[in-house]
Amino acid sequence: MYPAKNGDAFLVDAGGTYLLIDAGFATTYQDFIAADLAQLAKRGARLNLVVCTHIDADHIGGLLEFFSQNGTPAKRGIEVDAVWHNSLRSLPAPTAGPDSIYDGVVLEAIRRRGFPRPPTSSPNPISARQGSSLASLLRQHSYTWNSGNGSKCISEGYMHTLPGDVSLHVIGPTTARLEDLRSLWLSEVKKLGYKGSSQPSDLIDDAYEMWCASMPDRSNPQATPIAASGNLRLAEVYTPDTSIPNGSSITFIVSAGNKRVLFLGDAWAEDVVAKLRSFHTPTTPLIFDAIKVSHHGSLHNTSVDLLSVADSPRFLISSDGTRHGHPDFEVLAEIVDRPAPFTRHLFFNYETAATKRLELHTSRSGTAFSVHVAKNDWIQLGKVNND
Template structure:
C-alpha cells in the first residue's frame, strides 16, 4: 500500500501473480512504484493485471506516468498481460458524423488544461503527462485493454482467471453508473458549446479523461448532530456519496485458493452492499481476508449497512488526511466496535488524526484490534493475523 498522498496505489503478489491497482499521482509512481516494478521485471516477473478503478487524478496519475514510459510491444520495461480501464470509448456510442471544427476546439480547450497536478505538499512533486489520456496510451502502445482494444467496459459480472488458482471477480460498477458519468460529461461540455456526439477519437479520449479527473464532486451534506458525550456514531453522520465518478469505480474480489480480498476503489456503499447480498445472500457478515476501505475511509462511502454485510480481520485505509479529512474516525470506530470472533488489524499508509485517535479507542464490543502504519512495505496476510 504505497504512500499515495490522498490517493490509492496497491501492488498485490498472489503467489507470484502480480496485480497493480491504481498508482496514485505521477510522483507516487516515480518515487516508489517504478523501482519495485523494475526489480520485479529484472527477476523475470510481469504484471498479470493492471486496474485503473476510475478516472480520478489521485488514482490515474501514476498510471499515466507508467504507461507513457513502459515502452512499446517490442521492448517493455515490464510486461503487462491485461489492463482494465473504463474510458468513454468503452461504452457504445451512437452512429453520427465526426465532430466539426468548433466541437474540436472545445475539446482542445479541455485537453490543454491537462490532468490535475499532485498536491503541492507532495514530496518531489512530478506532474502527470499532460497531453495524453490513459485510453490513448493503451491503444497506441498496444496493450490488451478490457480484453481487447478497450471497446467494451468492465462492469459487474465480469471475471478473469489469472492463473490456475487466482481469479478476479468484478462486482461493480453497473453499466448504468458508467452511462450516468457519460451523460454528465456530455451535459457539462454542452455548456461549453460542444454539439458533437462524442464519437471515439484520441481528442475525445483526452478531453473526457482530463475532465473526469478534475471535475468537482457534488457537495454532500454533512450531518452534524450534537452528541451528549461528544462522540458520534457512523449511523448519525453517514450520508451517501453522490459523486458519479466514484460510483463508476471498478470494484473487485481477488481470490487465491481460499483467500479473498475485497478492493472497493471509491465505490458507493449502497452499490457494494446490494451486490454482495445478491452474490452471497448472507445471514451473517461475509468474511474476507482483507478489505480495502472505500474512498480513503470517507463517511460517505462506508455505511453501517455495508459493514453488516462484509467484515475482515484486516482493513486497509489509504489517505494522508489532507483532503476532506479522510479517513473519518466514525468509520474506523464502527469497524472495530462490532463484535467478531477474531482480532481486527487496521493498516494505514500515513498517520492521521483519525488513526491516532483510534490508537486510544476501546472497542465497544470488547473485540480486540490493532493499528499499524505500513509505508511502502509488504503487508503479509496471514503472518501477523
C-alpha cells in the same frame, strides 16, 4: 499499500501473480512504484493485470506516468498482460457523424488544460508531461485493454482468471453508473458549447479523462463537523455518496487459493451492499481476508449496512488526511466496535488524527483490534506478525 497522498496505489503479489491496482499521483509512481516494478522485471516477473478503478486524479495519475514510460511492445520496461480501464471508448456510442471544427476547438481547450497536478506547493514537472489520456496511451502502445481494444467496459458480473489459481469477480460498477458519468460529462461540455456526439477518437479520450479527473466533488454531501471530543456513531452521521465519478469505480474480489480480498475503490456503499446480498444470505457477513475500505475511509462510502454484510480481520485504509479529512473516525470506530470472533487489524499508509484517536479507542463490544501504519511495506495475508 503505497504512500499515495490522498490517493490509492496497491501492488498485489498472489504467489508470483502480480496486480497493480491504481497508482496514486505521478509522484507516487516515480518515487515508489517504479523501483519495485524494475525489480520485478529484473527477476523476469510481469504485471498480470493493471486496474484503473476510476478516472480520478488520485488514482489515475501514476498510471499515466507508468504507461507513458513503460516503452513500446518491442521493449517494455515490464510486461503487462492486461489492463482494466473504463473510458468513454468503453461504452457503446450512438452512430453519428464526426464532430464539427468548433467541437474540436472545445475539446482541444480541455486537453490543453491537462490533468490536475498532485497536491503540492511546488510545480511538478512529472505531472506536466501527462499530455495524453490513459485510453490514448493504451491504444498507442498496444496493450490488451478490457480484454481487447477497450471497446467494452468492465462491469458487474465480469469474471477473469489469472495464472496461479488467481481469479477476479467484478461486483461493480453497473453499466448504468458508467452511463451516468458519460451523461454528466456531456452535460458539462455542452455548457462550453460542445454539440458533438462523442464518437471515439484520441481527442475525445483525452478531453473526457482530463475533465473527469479534474471534476470536483460538487454533488458529494459535506461531512458533518465532529468535535474532537464528540462521540457520535456512524449511523448518526452517515449520508450516502452521490459523486458520479466515485459511483463508476471498478470494485472486485480477488481470490488466490483460499484467500479473498475485497477492493472497493471509491464505490458507493449502497451498490456494494446490493451486489454482496445478491449472492449471500444477509444473516451473517461475508468474511474476506482483507477489505480495502472505500474512498479512503469517508463516512459517505462505508455504512453500517455495508459493515453488516462484509467483515475481515484486516482493513486497508489509504489516505494522508489532506483531502476532506479522510479517514473519518466514525468509520474506523464502527469497524472495531462490532463483535467478532477474531482480532481486527487496521492498516494505514499514513499516521493521521483519526489513526491517533483510534489507538486510544476501546471497542464497544470488547473485540480486540490493532492499528498499524505500513509505510511502503508488504501486508501479509498469511500468518501475520502484528508486533
